[in-house]
Amino acid sequence: MNAPLSGQGSAQQAPGREPVGSRPPGQRAARDHAPTTLTGLAVKVVLLGLTAGIATWAAFPLVEAEKWVGLALLAATTAGLFYLYLTPRHIPAKYLVPGTLFLIAFQVFPVLYTASTAFTNFGDGHRGTKDDAVVAIQTASVKQVPGSVEYALSIATKGDPATGPLVFLVSDPSTGAVSVGDAEGLRQLDPADVTVAPGGKVTAADGYTVLNFGQAGARGQEITDLVVPTAGGAIRSTGLTRAYEGKAVRAYDAGCDCVRDSETGKSWSADEETGSFVAADGERLAQGWKVNVGLSNFSRVLTDPNISGPFFGTLIWNFGFAIGSTGLTFLLGMAIALALHSPRVRGTNLYRVLLILPYAMPSFAMLLVWRDMFNTDFGLVNNLFGLGVDWFGQDWSARAAVLLVQLWLGYPYMFLVATGALQAIPAELTEATSVDGASPWQSFRAVTLPLLLVALSPLLIASFAYNFNNINAIWLTTEGGPFPADNPRNGATDLLITYTYRLAFGAQGAEYGTAAAVSIFIFAIVATVSAISFRRTRKQEEVYA
Known part of the structure; x- marks a missing residue:
């Protein structure tokens, strides 16, 4: 008996069923599409109604401000969402679009807005338009x-x-x-x-x-x-x-594009490049308007002694803090993980629970507790060891205190990830080195550490990037201090992020444009370091693959 040909066999169908290939693709898609449940329909109606409501609410300010491009973009986006979710097509896009929109709203847009602010003089005295500045000058006089x-x-x-x-x-x-x-x-x-x-x-x-x-x-x-x-x-x-x-007393004269004082006769001419009214003797009125200043803010960060000096000094300490925090926590966490990885240690589960307690506690609360513990007069550290150190009064003692706090807060995380990585290393590798006569230190240096670094390098890079902008660690312990007498804006423990925060929201006047420029530098530095580190990590993976 001969077996039926494959083509003949595939054409045979069960009684009462039409061949699969006999239906057009559109009919097959409609038949395979699951019917919409009442709950799903209700959720879709609610979400689309919410979308329409938000779009309508956002449209009115755009119309009032005559932002026609933004209004067209809003209308096109809303129409696209309704089309996408009211048709049975484009199933993958239904899942990708929400995440993409949230990415644009909460990541891309803030970055672009910050970058655009860096090219303006936006800040105290330069927040609104020229008409707003004229009104403010006139009403103030x-x-x-x-x-x-x-x-x-x-x-x-x-x-x-x-x-x-x-x-x-x-x-x-x-x-x-x-x-x-x-x-x-x-x-x-x-x-x-x-x-x-x-x-x-x-x-x-x-x-x-x-x-x-x-x-x-x-x-x-x-x-x-x-x-x-x-x-x-x-x-x-x-x-x-x-x-x-x-x-x-002061009024705007459109003929000369200036502000005149009726009592003194003095006038201030409009300077469109700086967004200020400037007198012949160089005096500027406090109220100005927002204008594009090009690369001026970036130039100030690099060349203005009042900003470049604190910036580069803070940058050096920022690298020291990020590298020290990441390196010290990794070394301590890895050392504890190695100690508890030994089969001769008993009660490892209890030790691990106790050692990760700092990681389980809210970091902001612990930072405040450590700040009190370093108090010169009644702090636990000085009283316990019989010291009289003014921890937060001197530059290097304040930096040491911050690094010690970071070590206590950060080692549990490194301990956890190092423990997991050690358990993934085959025991045969270390046993082979012992057979070859290698000491425990030689076995660790030649086998365990390289394999640990392959697994943990991405986490170390992420930890470096996090600590580079770790505003909580500084703000809740030293607030950036101690500060020199001649510069209350930049302290010994300030990171670039805290320095930027003080530029943007400081009591001496907000400089959002300059702060945004510093933020761009921070972004570029972290991105460059991370890119170089990831490249070296890939080469390391190729060597030990």
Whole structure:
């Protein structure tokens, strides 16, 4: 008997079933597609509805700002998502698109925004547009002059009386009209929505909480600083119950593109390259506007002595901290792992549980505990060893303290990964070296350590990158100190990341553009070191493969 030909056999089908190849591809896809469950349909409707709601919410600011490119991108993205999830096609894309969008939103966009900020003068005094700067200059120069209109004033807020944004409720003495004013301007209220006491003082207003004298007194500086721009000048407070509409001493002249002071006659011309109004004698007005400054911020980091000196000094210590933290934790963790890897040690499980306790505790809490332990007067370290070291008062003692804290916090992680790597090394390799007459140290150096490095090199590179930007380790222990008397911005234990943070949010004025430029340098340094390290790791893997 001869077996049937393969072609004939494949054509035979079970009774009542049509041949697989007889249906067109579209019909096969439709038949193979599982029906949508009610739960799946509900989840899809909710998520697509949420997407439409977010897109609609985001569209209004884009339309108001006339960002048509952004609006078109938003519309195209929303339409693409609806098409993707309302059709049965493109199954892989349904899983890839959400992750891609989150990657763009939380990784790519912040990096690009930081990079774009590095090419501007964005910071205190240079946050808005030129028109915003003109308004700020004019309102800041408002003074009360003879004939200035005075108003009965009430202080109010729409939020919490202690923290909510403040507004002025003023009553016009000539018409009795009540208006609400803030930094955006003055808006008249409906008389039916307010209650006015004899004398014109507003005692209640719908949607607002009127502050009493105690609440207003606690926010006296905010009330003094609040300026409400008007067509004729601006409204400022005189105490807690009265306000006046003063005249701006400094005004913008479009003809000369400058700001003139009506009292002194001095003028400040607009400098579009720096985003400032500059006088002939070089004086700059504090309020400017945001402009593109090209590579100026990068040049300042490298050439300006006030920035380049701290930058390069901090960079050297930053490398020392990252290498020291990674190297010391690796050496201690590996040594403990080797000790517990010996079959002669008993109770290894108990030891391992005790040794990883620092890793199980919240690092920010432990950093605060260690800061107290290094206290000069009542700290545990000085009292236990009978020392009188001012740990955080001297440069090198503060750096040593930070490295010791990092050693205690970081060795459990290295101990865990080294333990796992040691268990993956075949025992036959080390036994073979012993048979050849090698000592334990020679066996470790020739076999165990190279194989450990092959397995752990990527983790060491990641640990270096993490410690290079480990802001918590510094900020919660030394806060970057100790600081020299002539430079409160840069301390002995500052990393580039803490120095950048202080540039961006320091009490002496924010310099977001310069801080962004330093961030780009940090990114380039870490990326270069990581790329070189990974390349050497691959060569090492090829040797021991």
